[in-house]
Amino acid sequence: MKTRTLKKDKVNIITMGCSKNLVDSEVLLSQLKGNGIDASHESNEKDNNIVIINTCGFIENAKQESIDTILTYADAKDRGLVDKVYVTGCLSQRYKDDLEAEIPQVDAFFGTRDLPALLKKFKADYKHELVGERLLSHSSHYAYMKISEGCDRPCSFCAIPLMRGGHISRPIEELVKEARHKASQGTKELLLIAQDSTYYGLDLYQKRKLADLMQALAEVDGIEWVRLHYAYPTGFPMDVIDVMASHPNICNYLDIPLQHGSSKVLKTMRRGTTREKQETLIHSIRDRIPEIAIRTTLITGHPGEGEKEFEEMLSFVERMRFERLGVFTYSHEDGTHAFGMEDTISEKEKQERADRIMEIQENISLEHNQKKIGNTYKVLIDKKESGHFVGRTEFDSVEVDNEVLIDAKKHFCRIGDFVEVKVTDATAFDLYGECKESQ
Structure with missing residues (x-):
């Protein structure tokens, strides 16, 4: 034995x-x-x-x-x-x-x-009885909160509905209970996630209720930041922006995957929108909250993306000057609507197109960051790494966005604490700063 x-x-x-x-x-x-x-x-x-x-x-x-x-x-x-x-x-x-x-x-x-x-x-x-009381696999000062499961969208490239099923929202009272429990355990930031967060509530309440949910979460004692991810642009509920503007603990941050900058490709993707509508939406959001950081993701190499359509996307990125941007290369997934289309663009070409977008975005990000030099921001400290305390502003989410680096030889910070940091230098994807008051 x-x-x-x-x-x-x-x-x-x-x-x-x-x-x-x-x-x-x-x-x-x-x-x-x-x-x-x-x-x-x-x-x-x-x-x-x-x-x-x-x-x-x-x-x-x-x-x-x-x-x-x-x-x-x-x-x-x-x-x-x-x-x-x-x-x-x-x-x-x-x-x-x-x-x-x-x-x-x-x-x-x-x-x-x-x-x-x-x-x-x-x-x-x-x-x-354990619903809403899950154990975190990382530091407790931030927590992802899944507000719904599944997706009802028909996007041509996406296999999520095949794997996750249709959209199911979690009740507001259940999510508020979870937020209160998290706050009692030391959580200060809630990161709202879903396959499609802007669809939230349509199944339970017969209308979009994301703004109501965000307001309820913002009122939970101990929660200092609420951050919104994965907002679908078609039918975007602008009352979400109104709630964001009216609550100082809702981060001026929006993760809104747009996927492309060509109306022709967006139609092929079955996104239910156009480049012009997307641009109008982004301008409307920025008009209401000029300081907002908008993160988006794009896809290169989708069937139907010729050189003309790709150039339209490059121009779109240059004009919109997103604060944060990521790029995926198209993956030909069986079972999806696009799988029946011919995938004619090589993996090499898809990656080269992605690289060209990121070259443009790197310059845009550098310009955005350099404007922050000399300003002071509230920073949440996530970790200590390579001689620096590493944190984030309200304009940055965990792992995917910019970080603020503070020299650990000069300053001491506690993981999970907020500190006021004056930005002294900036690169394309990182800020360097000094604590206004050493912790």
């Missing part, structure tokens, strides 16, 4: 992909621990005998990374290093039958909404 079988099971959860997956993993961690099971998230210890891999299936690179991770732990099981391997999440939802056939070492595969079934493998029950 192996010595391992005499030991109590220890579970390690591995998360691939986006912040929405991270929230799912945190919910799973909370449920396991709530059932008395020894579990951790991405532990570096080698004493975990059960592994749960929460996979991503969004684009080709993410799928391959998830598959490679599954194969790594399947090999570990073959070598007796772990006893059981479970796989959940988007990739498992979408390709369960194929994965079961190709990787038989995995003990079971689960979809994106199969948490109760996964818990049964541990003789555990889903505890409704």
